[in-house]
Amino acid sequence: MRAMIVAVLALVFAAALTLTVGVRDGGFALLFQALTAFDPTDPAHIAIQSIRMPRLIAGLIAGAALGMAGTIMQAITRNPLADPGILGINAGAAFAVVIGSLIAGRADNGLMAALAFPGAAAAAIAVFALGGGLKGDAGPVRLTLAGVALSAMLLSFVSAIILARNEALEVFRFWVTGSLAQAGMRPLGYMAIAAVLGAGLAIAIAPRIEALSLGSALARGLGTNPGRIQLGALVAVTALTGAAVGVAGPIAFLGLLVPRLARRVGGHVLRRELIAAAILGATILLFADTIGRILIPPAEIRVGTMTALIGAPIFIWMARRLRAGAGA
Amino acid sequence: MTHSNDNALKAENLTIGYGERTVIDNLSLNFPSGRMTAILGPNGCGKSTLLRALARLITPAKGSVRLGGDDIFSMDTRALARRLAILPQASKAPEGITVADLVRRGRTPWRGLFSAWSEADAAAVERALKEVGLTDMSERPIDQLSGGQRQRAWIALVLAQDTPCLLLDEPTTWLDLTHQIEVLSLVRERNRSQGVTVVTVLHDLNLAARFYDTLVLLGPNGMVAAGSPQDVLTEENLTTGFGLSAMVVPDPITGTPMVVPR
Numbered sequence: 001m002r003a004m005i006v007a008v009l010a011l012v013f014a015a016a017l018t019l020t021v022g023v024r025d026g027g028f029a030l031l032f033q034a035l036t037a038f039d040p041t042d043p044a045h046i047a048i049q050s051i052r053m054p055r056l057i058a059g060l061i062a063g064a065a066l067g068m069a070g071t072i073m074q075a076i077t078r079n080p081l082a083d084p085g086i087l088g089i090n091a092g093a094a095f096a097v098v099i100g101s102l103i104a105g106r107a108d109n110g111l112m113a114a115l116a117f118p119g120a121a122a123a124a125i126a127v128f129a130l131g132g133g134l135k136g137d138a139g140p141v142r143l144t145l146a147g148v149a150l151s152a153m154l155l156s157f158v159s160a161i162i163l164a165r166n167e168a169l170e171v172f173r174f175w176v177t178g179s180l181a182q183a184g185m186r187p188l189g190y191m192a193i194a195a196v197l198g199a200g201l202a203i204a205i206a207p208r209i210e211a212l213s214l215g216s217a218l219a220r221g222l223g224t225n226p227g228r229i230q231l232g233a234l235v236a237v238t239a240l241t242g243a244a245v246g247v248a249g250p251i252a253f254l255g256l257l258v259p260r261l262a263r264r265v266g267g268h269v270l271r272r273e274l275i276a277a278a279i280l281g282a283t284i285l286l287f288a289d290t291i292g293r294i295l296i297p298p299a300e301i302r303v304g305t306m307t308a309l310i311g312a313p314i315f316i317w318m319a320r321r322l323r324a325g326a327g328a
Numbered sequence: 329m330t331h332s333n334d335n336a337l338k339a340e341n342l343t344i345g346y347g348e349r350t351v352i353d354n355l356s357l358n359f360p361s362g363r364m365t366a367i368l369g370p371n372g373c374g375k376s377t378l379l380r381a382l383a384r385l386i387t388p389a390k391g392s393v394r395l396g397g398d399d400i401f402s403m404d405t406r407a408l409a410r411r412l413a414i415l416p417q418a419s420k421a422p423e424g425i426t427v428a429d430l431v432r433r434g435r436t437p438w439r440g441l442f443s444a445w446s447e448a449d450a451a452a453v454e455r456a457l458k459e460v461g462l463t464d465m466s467e468r469p470i471d472q473l474s475g476g477q478r479q480r481a482w483i484a485l486v487l488a489q490d491t492p493c494l495l496l497d498e499p500t501t502w503l504d505l506t507h508q509i510e511v512l513s514l515v516r517e518r519n520r521s522q523g524v525t526v527v528t529v530l531h532d533l534n535l536a537a538r539f540y541d542t543l544v545l546l547g548p549n550g551m552v553a554a555g556s557p558q559d560v561l562t563e564e565n566l567t568t569g570f571g572l573s574a575m576v577v578p579d580p581i582t583g584t585p586m587v588v589p590r
Contacts, residue, residue, distance in 0.1 A: 223405050
């Protein structure tokens with residue numbers, strides 16, 4: 001419980017930094033003013049409300065959604081190294097964005113977000129079907145193999161296209177690392193709804209996912225239907241990751257890293273873990289975004305790069321600490 | 329809570345196969361309500377297959393299974409899970425989970441989609457932990473326990489499920505003799521105190537004879553015998569079932585049959 005309170009305080013701090021760092025040196029006093037006594041003639045207030053606020057909301061959606069999606073993935077595959085990428089979600093989104101913007105002949109943020117979501121969903125559904133999910137016998141290993149294979153295939157298509165077409169390369173280059181910077185121009189509302197629906201579904205079926213993580217035989221003995229749980233988990237993960245990808249583009253490592261930390265905070269009760277993962281995911285993403293903004297001013301390091309820069313070393317440290325042969 | 333109604337499990341003309349291979353052929357058996365029945369037999373004779381069919385984990389090609397007269401294959405999944413629990417062989421716990429968190433998962437069939445943890449849930453978990461003697465270790469991660477304690481934690485999970493019928497697939501495998509006796513004793517305790525119907529796949533014939541009311545001996549060619557330990561563990565049946573030449577003498581302590589291989 002104490003860890004949860006610390007996490008919430010860290011999130012509030014991270015949100016405040018997102019709103020204020022880099023805006024005229026007014027610090028938190030300025031933020032307080034802008035929020036409580038908004039002055040439409042003060043450019044700093046306008047910057048906070050119209051540029052920083054969407055950025056904060058995008059960060060909250062993407063961070064919380066990725067944290068929760070990763071937590072479900074690791075519970076359902078019983079693989080501590082699983083993340084939403086394993087379902088082919090990032091590859092599917094990349095494929096849809098590159099193909100879609102080529103066909104449409106334009107590549108604005110709204111279009112890319114609108115393409116990313118169905119791309120991610122289609123890939124996830126394909127992986128579930130290929131992994132045997134439609135017959136209700138998708139095991140963790142089959143799902144993982146199907147996801148890795150489909151991702152490799154989609155990304156090879158993407159490579160083939162961007163090597164042949166310059167304009168596609170531009171789109172891809174811009175899109176391949178996630179960013180919160182253009183949040184104001186993306187359909188935040190729809191993505192927020194998708195994320196909330198996904199989160200609600202995840203929380204609702206969490207006890208069943210817990211049963212499934214004991215193995216499918218015992219799960220069935222406990223009165224659950226493994227096929228249906230997997231389908232529910234897939235829908236939740238797709239909605240969550242689709243929302244995150246739509247809001248911020250692909251963001252590396254967050255879905256992999258956060259679940260482990262969330263377990264420390266939430267223990268082995270999946271509902272608590274999910275809530276902790278949402279808080280921690282948003283916190284880490286917002287911190288990473290702020291650090292990326294202040295590291296080499298006036299240039300900005302995209303948050304997708306920052307999470308990988310920060311996440312990869314932590315991940316290696318975690319992998320080294322995993323006992324050999326230890327399961328999830 | 330005592331389970332007073334009829335909780336007998338009945339297999340009727342059960343035929344189970346994997347692909348072309350028939351493992352169980354037209355088997356009819358009664359597992360009496362409130363009694364302990366052990367399923368014995370050599371490796372590969374279909375003991376576990378039979379147990380899994382009794383718990384609806386596999387669907388038989390032919391025949392039916394009835395629990396207290398109700399066909400389990402047409403029952404609601406959750407309703408069945410409130411009446412029948414199964415502990416499959418060698419279950420694997422999520423890494424780092426505590427004993428209490430593992431045992432709590434046994435309450436799954438009693439919980440609604442959004443319903444909170446109830447007092448009945450807490451009481452069932454507490455009782456199960458007490459029955460297996462792990463109350464003091466309930467906050468310990470399960471991977472830090474000894475093999476015997478770990479198996480008791482798994483049994484506590486199905487005890488917390490609080491069903492009038494309990495199926496166990498080789499619950500004593502990998503345990504030393506002391507812990508085997510410990511595990512079977514606590515299962516029998518639940519059986520005696522609450523009239524729970526117990527069906528167990530077991531390897532140790534002498535322990536089966538000591539702890540179980542009824543034995544079922546399966547051989548390579550189907551059922552060899554079913555009945556009391558005295559009726560089932562005969563020299564002839566052991567030859568038919570296991571191809572084992574053995575002497576059967578009374579156990580010097582309990583008087584139940586004891587198998588001594590020649």
